[in-house]
Amino acid sequence: MALNVTELSKPVASRRTSKAERREALWGYFFVAPVLLGILVFSVFPVLYSLFLSLTSWDGTLSMKFVGLQNFISLFQDGTYAKALLNTVEYTLGTVPITICLSVILAVFVNMKIRGIVFYRTIYFLPSVTMTIAIAVVWRWLFNGDYGLLNFILSLLHIHGPNWLSDEHYIMTSMMIVSIWGGLGYNMVLLLAGLQSISSTYYEAAAIDGAGGLRQFFQITLPLLSPSIFFVLVTSLIGAFQVFDLIYMMGPSAANGPDSVLMQSTRTVVYYIYETGFNWFKFGYASAQAWVLFIIILIVTAVQLKLQKRWVHYE
Amino acid sequence: MSTKKSMVRKTLVVCSTLAVLAPIVGCNSGGGGSQTQKIVVWYPDPAQKPIMAKIVKNFEASHPNIQVEADLQSFTNYFQQLQTTLAANNGPDLFRMNMPNFLNYVNKGYIMPLSVNLNWSNYPKMLVNTYSVNGTHYGVPKDYDTVGLFYNKALFDAAHIPYPTDNWTWSDLRAAAKKLTIPGKQWGFNSYISGQTVQYDFMLQAGANLLSPDKKSTDLGSPQAIKAVQFLYDLMYVDKSSPDGHWQTNNDPDQTFQTGKIAMLTEGDWMAPQFYASLKNNLGVAALPHDVRQGNIIHGTAWVVNAHTKAKDAAMKFAEYMGSKDVALLQAQEVLPAYNGTQTQWIKSLPTINAKVFVDSVNWATSYPSTSNPNWENPFNSEMTNIWLQKETPAAGMAKVQQQADQILAGK
Numbered sequence: 112m113a114l115n116v117t118e119l120s121k122p123v124a125s126r127r128t129s130k131a132e133r134r135e136a137l138w139g140y141f142f143v144a145p146v147l148l149g150i151l152v153f154s155v156f157p158v159l160y161s162l163f164l165s166l167t168s169w170d171g172t173l174s175m176k177f178v179g180l181q182n183f184i185s186l187f188q189d190g191t192y193a194k195a196l197l198n199t200v201e202y203t204l205g206t207v208p209i210t211i212c213l214s215v216i217l218a219v220f221v222n223m224k225i226r227g228i229v230f231y232r233t234i235y236f237l238p239s240v241t242m243t244i245a246i247a248v249v250w251r252w253l254f255n256g257d258y259g260l261l262n263f264i265l266s267l268l269h270i271h272g273p274n275w276l277s278d279e280h281y282i283m284t285s286m287m288i289v290s291i292w293g294g295l296g297y298n299m300v301l302l303l304a305g306l307q308s309i310s311s312t313y314y315e316a317a318a319i320d321g322a323g324g325l326r327q328f329f330q331i332t333l334p335l336l337s338p339s340i341f342f343v344l345v346t347s348l349i350g351a352f353q354v355f356d357l358i359y360m361m362g363p364s365a366a367n368g369p370d371s372v373l374m375q376s377t378r379t380v381v382y383y384i385y386e387t388g389f390n391w392f393k394f395g396y397a398s399a400q401a402w403v404l405f406i407i408i409l410i411v412t413a414v415q416l417k418l419q420k421r422w423v424h425y426e
Numbered sequence: 427m428s429t430k431k432s433m434v435r436k437t438l439v440v441c442s443t444l445a446v447l448a449p450i451v452g453c454n455s456g457g458g459g460s461q462t463q464k465i466v467v468w469y470p471d472p473a474q475k476p477i478m479a480k481i482v483k484n485f486e487a488s489h490p491n492i493q494v495e496a497d498l499q500s501f502t503n504y505f506q507q508l509q510t511t512l513a514a515n516n517g518p519d520l521f522r523m524n525m526p527n528f529l530n531y532v533n534k535g536y537i538m539p540l541s542v543n544l545n546w547s548n549y550p551k552m553l554v555n556t557y558s559v560n561g562t563h564y565g566v567p568k569d570y571d572t573v574g575l576f577y578n579k580a581l582f583d584a585a586h587i588p589y590p591t592d593n594w595t596w597s598d599l600r601a602a603a604k605k606l607t608i609p610g611k612q613w614g615f616n617s618y619i620s621g622q623t624v625q626y627d628f629m630l631q632a633g634a635n636l637l638s639p640d641k642k643s644t645d646l647g648s649p650q651a652i653k654a655v656q657f658l659y660d661l662m663y664v665d666k667s668s669p670d671g672h673w674q675t676n677n678d679p680d681q682t683f684q685t686g687k688i689a690m691l692t693e694g695d696w697m698a699p700q701f702y703a704s705l706k707n708n709l710g711v712a713a714l715p716h717d718v719r720q721g722n723i724i725h726g727t728a729w730v731v732n733a734h735t736k737a738k739d740a741a742m743k744f745a746e747y748m749g750s751k752d753v754a755l756l757q758a759q760e761v762l763p764a765y766n767g768t769q770t771q772w773i774k775s776l777p778t779i780n781a782k783v784f785v786d787s788v789n790w791a792t793s794y795p796s797t798s799n800p801n802w803e804n805p806f807n808s809e810m811t812n813i814w815l816q817k818e819t820p821a822a823g824m825a826k827v828q829q830q831a832d833q834i835l836a837g838k
Contacts, residue, residue: 171513172534255676277675277815363675366619368808372817373675389506391801392513 165398182399192400194375195383196407198283202379203351205287206294211343213291214298219332221299222306232303236296243293247360250289251276276361279376286357286377293357294350298343305339306332337423345415352408355381365390380404463740464493465519470504473699477756484756485747492740512536512732519735520744523565523728525556529798531730537564538733542746549749549764552793553726565728566749567764569757571694572724572787573623573714575599576701580708581606581689590690592713592783596631596657599690599715603667606689614667616691617658618679619810621803622723622794623694627714628654630721636795642835644795646806647828654717655820659813671814694725695762695784698776706778713783724791726764797835805830 165182169175186192221232238246253260254275262272275285313331322330333340359382363373369386378386380400388397469478478496485494497518499507505527511517512531523531531537540563546554549567557565575590582589585606590599603614618624626636634650637643645651661668669677669688683691684704692714693701701709714722729748731741747753754765758772762784773781805827813823 170534171509251676256672257676259676274672274676277672279815279817363811366807367675367811368806369804370808371811372815373811374808389510392509 161398161401164395165402167395169394171392171394178395182396183403185396186399186403191378192380192383192403195378195380198377199352199354199379199381201283202287202290202354203348205284206290207344207347207351210291210294210298210347211340214295214302214343215333215336215340217295217299218302218306219328222303232300235299238293238295239297239300241293243356243360246289246293247357250285251361254285276363277373279372282362282373282377286361289361290351290354290357294347298347301343302336302339305336309335334424335426338425341415341419341423345412348411348415349408352404352411353381354379355385358382359385462491462493463737464495465735465737465740465744467494467496467744468499468504468508468518468521469496470499470501470522472498472501474757474760477760480756481748481753484752485744489740489743489747492743494744509536512734515734517732517734519732519737519741520729520748521732522568523557523730525725525727525794525796526800526803527796528557528565528728528730529559529796530800532559532564533798536733538731538735538738539564540566540731540745541742542566542749544746544749548751548766550726550766550788552724552788552791553728553764556726556793556796557728557730565730566745568727568729568748569761569763570724570726570788571696571762572722572784572791573627573692573694574698574711574783574787575690575714576683576693576697577690577710577712578683578686578688578705578708579710581612581686585689589710590712590715594712594715596628596715596717600657600661600665600667603661603690604665607665607667609666612687612689613669614689615661616679616683616688617661617668618674618691619807619814621806622725623692625655625658625806625810626723626795627692627721628658628717630723630792631714631717631719632657632721633718636792637797641797644802644828644831644835646831647825651828652821652824655810655813655824659820662814663816671811671816674814675811695781696760698779698781698784699760702776702779709779711779711781711783713787720787720790722787722791723794724788725794728764799834799837802831802834805834 166177166179167175168178168181217235221228221235252258256262256272256274256277259272259275261275265272273281275281309332313335314327317327317331358377358379362377362382363371367373369390381404384397384400384404387393387400467478467482475498478498482494482496486492505524508517508521509531512534517536523537528537542563544566546563550570553567553570554563557563557567575594577590579589587602587605590602599615606612606614629636629646629651632650632654634645634648634654636645636651638645658668662670669682679688679691680693680697680700682688683693684701686705698709698711714720729745731738731745735741749765751765751768754763754768755771757763758768759775762769762772769785773785809818809823809827812818813820818826
């Protein structure tokens with residue numbers, strides 16, 4: 112019956128709606144036009160323009176010189192870029208795995224049906240809706256080597272705390288701690304959504320078969336959560352490779368000089384791009400750096416998409 | 427129901443169309459219709475906002491055809507924003523300039539030679555010369571700054587030590603700083619990292635010249651410059667009468683002086699009003715101590731006109747007005763105005779301290795070392811951080827500074 116109705120009404124409907132549909136499509140285009148225009152003007156054009164810029168040596172004056180691949184050649188001989196890349200990899204490896212592991216555990220906990228769970232979820236999510244500048248200011252206080260809360264707590268345990276932000280061996284670790292703390296909530300919410308889409312029948316069946324909580328977690332929760340974990344992993348890695356604001360706000364100030372030990376141990380790739388472009392006004396060189404980073408992220412993401420077949424289970 | 431919906435839709439369409447067209451329509455009527463010229467002015471100092479508002483109001487009253495929009499910009503990114511917009515052939519019509527960036531901007535063709543009717547002998551010669559290239563004037567002197575030795579009288583009284591005088595030597599400073607230090611609680615002095623208000627001044631006092639006359643090389647690695655850095659370093663790590671490099675990275679020197687943890691520090695005159703607000707009658711100021719000679723860094727800002735301004739006449743008119751005595755007197759509430767004779771107004775605004783030392787210091791002050799490439803200071807900043815964190819000795823670090831700075835100045 113239902114089939115019949117649709118079949119019968121189909122030609123009539125399509126003819127009648129085609130005009131309306133076209134009109135609607137037109138209106139649709141009209142309404143997305145501002146956004147589309149915005150993307151074209153503020154995203155697509157700058158991206159393509161930066162590719163062009165990477166082939167020039169433009170210092171912000173009105174003259175622009177085409178230099179071919181010279182920027183890319185200098186880039187591969189630039190020790191500062193190599194160090195920045197190394198710092199970025201260190202930051203990525205130091206933050207992404209820990210953040211994801213903790214987020215999974217946290218998501219499982221806030222998925223429990225206990226009193227006041229919304230309160231806990233909110234608490235963990237708070238850093239995600241707080242501005243980086245506020246986070247940086249507060250953490251700079253906590254990390255203060257002389258008067259900071261962190262070293263005060265350590266002193267109660269008879270540990271002499273390090274100079275978190277002025278010792279080149281600790282400064283990157285400090286950034287990572289804040290990054291992990293700040294990234295937990297956002298990942299937790301994504302994973303929580305993944306957890307809640309897992310049908311309870313699996314757990315009921317497992318319970319009947321006598322599987323304990325831990326076994327259930329490893330045999331049911333983790334495999335069925337793997338698509339969400341995969342998504343979080345891909346986006347976190349991209350985010351970590353592009354880290355800038357945290358380093359800019361919390362790391363050494365520009366007054367510390369570009370070659371100070373502090374800057375050398377915290378300079379990430381995007382920070383170097385910023386420095387090159389907006390402190391030294393070498394826009395061509397900065398664009399070349401950005402494109403190399405883009406290629407690196409592209410490769411890392413492609414490898415992940417390839418590897419996902421081995422561990423991500425789609426229902 | 428459907429008519430209501432379509433009305434909503436129509437309204438939306440009309441509204442969004444209007445929103446899209448509004449800037450175009452606005453532009454057209456503004457450009458073609460009247461004779462009013464509009465200029466945009468950039469400055470980076472929030473403390474001067476009320477004064478700027480007053481200046482603009484006075485100017486607009488006497489120039490009804492010119493409309494001035496004074497935009498306060500963030501200080502930390504001021505020159506980044508400025509250069510980015512100027513590079514895009516955009517930017518404000520008139521903007522505040524400082525010494526480290528001036529020559530660079532002239533070389534890049536961002537600044538227009540002035541065509542204003544001003545008597546240049548009304549301003550300190552040093553300022554006028556700094557903002558001129560080969561006799562062509564590019565900047566209207568706005569204000570200037572020198573450095574003084576600020577001290578907290580309460581801490582001196584508690585330690586029963588006489589206040590600093592204008593004739594102090596380095597050893598007087600060192601001895602007093604030691605006596606004023608209470609380990610873990612209070613420091614006698616603060617050797618923080620700042621070329622303008624600390625290191626450059628001490629280097630000059632020790633006999634260094636910072637830049638060669640042709641601005642092609644430095645003497646930051648000279649024995650005199652090293653002596654100054656070593657002196658400041660020893661206050662931190664030998665006498666421990668100044669907080670050390672780690673502390674400096676984590677804490678703000680001015681704030682700690684205001685909370686009474688530090689007895690003396692060298693700072694620019696622009697900090698006087700703020701220091702006075704927190705320390706009141708306990709605030710004192712003396713001339714900087716001397717070593718083989720007196721030394722002080724004088725820095726001044728100026729108003730310059732965008733080389734690509736579309737309202738040249740209006741911008742020049744406003745620049746001319748900014749060089750007037752009226753404006754100088756208005757500014758004297760906050761900063762030391764450049765216009766000769768109006769400085770007394772500023773001194774009077776700080777009656778409890780000997781603010782005159784800042785004006786007197788001009789007599790032996792050297793202008794801020796500025797070259798056509800502001801990046802020449804990068805090695806100084808980097809190595810100072812490394813020396814202060816004990817990654818490098820003063821002698822080795824400063825030798826590196828000179829080598830790298832000279833390379834940058836040679837254009838390598």
